[in-house]
Amino acid sequence: MSPGPTVYVVDDDAQFLKSMTRLLRLSGYETAQYESASALIDGLPNDPTGCILLDLDMPKMNGLQLQAHLAMTNRSLPLVFLTGRGNILSSVKAMKAGAEDFLCKPVQHKVLLAAVNRAIERNKTRAETREQHKLLHARFELLTPREMEVFYGVVAGKLNKEIAHQLSISVRTVKAHRQKMMRKIQLRRTIDLVSFAERLAAKDDPNASHNDSAAH
Secondary structure, three states: OOOOOEEEEEOOOHHHHHHHHHHHHHOOOEEEEEOOHHHHHHHOOOOOOEEEEEEOOOOOOOHHHHHHHHHHOOOOOOEEEEEOOOOHHHHHHHHHOOOOEEEEOOOOHHHHHHHHHHHHHHHHHHHHHHHHHHHHHHHHOOOOHHHHHHHHHHHOOOOHHHHHHHHOOOHHHHHHHHHHHHHHHOOOOHHHHHHHHHHHHOOOOOOOOOOOOOOO
16 A cells, blocks of 8 residues: 655754654644755655655755756655745745745744645645546557547548548548547547547646745
């Protein structure tokens, strides 16, 4: 059984790290704590779930640099930044790069926990989207090369006779391929096929913009 979502807390202030971890655990969250960005990089699982709560100002590698590194290595999780000083430029950079929130120390517990909960829910939604996309691809990959050609013709709005002319096959053969293609993809209507194609082409962007509040 895979572990549940975890809040990965990163802060070079040992006392603050301890208090944050205690608050999160008392609030029902699984936690893991790290005193530096490099420690998180070494300890983070390959396919983590949950979110990262991290200090902005840390020696050697700061929060923004860690954010960039995780994105490059494809191990990014929703990030909630904490900082001891208000820094508008840093907050803008963090949010543009996909951070969930940017909070200033000291932070009210209810504000912090709300941000963490949003981040975890965002991660869950992204995981569900990736799984749905994987299932769509699995169905599409059942098609033969010829069925894929018919698929793209139908999605482009072409009639059977137009597809037949383009592929130099008979209309009857197009209909046969179309029937098999729809059965494999598990759809019945052309409009559903178009929707399927749009979802298949959609990208799961972990840094997509969101409407959550950026400043506290």
